[in-house]
Amino acid sequence: MSTIVYIGGQKGGTTKTTTSHLMCLGAILKKHPAAYVLTDPHRRIKSDGRPYGVLDGRDSAALAQIITASHNMGNGWLVVDGGGNRPAFDQAMAEQAQLTVVPFRASEEDLESVARDMESMPHAVALPSAWSTNKLAQESAQRLIDGLDKAFPGRVIKTPVWFVNSTAELLGATLENPSTAVRNAARHTFAILKAAFDGQNGPNRQETTRVEDKSAV
Template sequence: MAILIAIIGNKGGTGKTTLSHLLCHGLGLLGRRSACVLTDTTRQPLDPRGRRYVIADARSLDTLKRIIDKLRPLDDWIGVIDGGGNRPDVDRRLYALSDLVLLPFRESHEDIRTVVADLEQFPRAYAVPSQWPVNAWQREAADRAVAQLMAPYLGRILRPVPMVSASKLLLQKRLPAQLPTPLNNTARRFARQLLEVLDLGRELPTSLEEEEGEAVCEGIPEEEMPLRLKR
């Protein structure tokens, strides 16, 4: 059976679409088969050529149902659903059908307030600090805001995904022939983390490419991060 991961949340501009493609790209680099499922009606499907994952256009609920019905029976596949923003009814639907639910948020207090409300509404979901600062001072300030405003939810916050300017390349209509090493490494790290959460991360290969040029964002202490889903 395929695993479904939904990236949802009421606030727009938190990086849901970027994280969807970043995750699928990282899964591809790790040898995993995945499909990036577009449900955001404000976006257009991207050209699948040259990508390490399938792109599925599910911008209507009927199409989404057909795609999920085709995807679910496939062994060793992961479907990553880009949920779009400010669509509470769609978010509830995606939450109900997914195995893992992610709520990205950026460092602003407005984002943090919104993701706290979403964590209350979706008790199985995990928050993902998205486009997190890599500058040490800015990262410390962002982590401090999370610690103060999200103290009851620290066990449901995943490791931050750092800001990588090259991530916008994944959202180009046609993917460039080559992608920068820092982008590839960030995608691998994100994909590895979610495979660990799903308890699928054992014996993953380590690429020598990850030893250089990697965007590092340690952020919130490791002991406060969940290792796998609570069942």
């Protein structure tokens, strides 16, 4: 059985798609099978030149087949990109996934949105994403993580995914030779989300997820 990871949340622009592709690329770089599932009907599928599978789940029947097939697969990661502004879809997918992740940026607007998503998806975890690598900005943004963790203890990933300009490569037509920055970001993202999965599903459930980070500068 493959592990279904759902990257969701109502607000657009929170890096759901980028996070999904980073997760898949990171899995491949760590020698784990992985596939990305597109579900947003307003996006087109870009499968050429990628080292991981890209599946079209924009049709509900096709998505159901993909999920059913994942239960018959061996070890691997099926990463479903939820798109935005579809709360009913978010809740339905959260029931199917072994790990539901809601990315959020360092803004009060994102914080309010992710709090609503956490309430509607009681097993979801929040992921600080596209976080600044500037130390002063990090100190200012830390209060957002701390405040969310106080409201939803044990459900906030403490290690952010850092902002990397070149992650735009992930959304291009091909991804044959990702840059070093993208590869590092992908490995980091996979390590964070795998730790979150292990924390929720392992024998010794963790209250929070923190990954040692050596990539922030």
